[in-house]
Amino acid sequence: MELITDVRRADWLVRRLQASGTVAGTVGGGFDGYARVLHPLAAFREDRSVLDEHGDAPVLETSTWRWSDVAARTGRTVDAGVSWSTLSASRDDDVLFDDGWRVEPPAEGWLDPRLLAALTSHLSASTATPLDLVAAVWDGWGDLSGGSTLVAGWQDGTPDATERARAEAEVARLRTAHQAALDAVRRALAVPRLHLTHREHLLVRTTVADWADPAWTERAEIADGVPLAHTPQLLWPEDHAWVLATEIDCDSTLVAGTRRLVDAILRDHRFETFEVDPLSALR
Known part of the structure; x- marks a missing residue:
């Protein structure tokens, strides 16, 4: 290419x-x-009786569904003019079924x-x-526009002065390298x-x-x-x-x-x- x-x-x-x-x-x-x-749908069967600290349920099974699989459960119709929002009653949110299956919206x-x-x-x-x-x-994709963002943070406790100084130096280095990479993409x-x-x-x-x-x-x-x-x-x-x-x-x-x-x-x-x-x- x-x-x-x-x-x-x-x-x-x-x-x-x-x-x-x-x-x-x-x-x-x-x-x-x-x-x-x-576009196909990513589907996950979860055990919603058990939630982690983030409120997420463990995934027991993954699958790829068709829109017709959702239609069979919602009682709606899939045809040439179907829209996901009509089929699922939601454009952006996952669709949840009582038997534990969760279906993500199709990729755009x-x-x-x-x-x-x-x-x-x-x-x-x-x-x-x-x-x-x-x-x-x-x-306009971030990796092709040279417009991606670098985010840095500290994990596990509060840093002391020495750790903070080292972290800030490392962040500065990463930002310089990140900006150089963005500039290289724009030039290319x-x-x-x-x-x-x-x-x-x-x-x-x-x-x-x-x-x-x-x-x-x-x-x-x-x-x-x-x-x-x-x-x-x-x-x-x-x-x-x-x-x-x-x-x-x-x-x-x-x-x-x-x-x-x-x-x-x-x-x-x-x-x-x-x-x-x-x-x-x-x-």
Whole structure:
């Protein structure tokens, strides 16, 4: 992976974007089909009869749930236009069930790398340029914006004067190193940005194979040692055969492309997915 300095590589997509806040306003109009892939849910079975000093219950079992698993318990319906807040009666809070299961809200702006890897088989088969992809990554993430914060504190009792002096010296050293690291990120990422929907994006040259291994987050770099640990907000091949989008504030991922591609994704039981209208609102 490497940074792209010529943001004109996104001009074709910008021209196809339609009304803001819609499917086609995110992945563009003019494709044969559009699929919405719901992000999976982290679920935990707890023993709530025992609470620790923080009020947390021990976890007995973990699992990955689908939205339909929650719907089966709440009596609601999962369809192409489902919203998490309607399904769960809560947007931000965990959903608690009487049998001890706790379900976290779906991740926003992040597609599980395992699902992204699963999608690559369909994406690769649907482009003539699998070795030439463009990824657009929001530059507002703390590790990419040079805006992360260092917090230091003292644990276990009150320090005496000598300990306080040593601690303050160590904090000063850490702050200097932290600021140097932030400055290095800003310099490494000092390239033109793609402006979309009131957000700035870095463009990255990549391939389908880069995303085929879920462990890409452990090794991906985009510039001078700057790691990439975020799902791309947009991904498309040079032949413009399809677009994948994981919008920052959305708990699902969109794929626009050929009829064959969308049908293949809809039939793949690894995904909880629905076909959507390009003019429908984002969820």
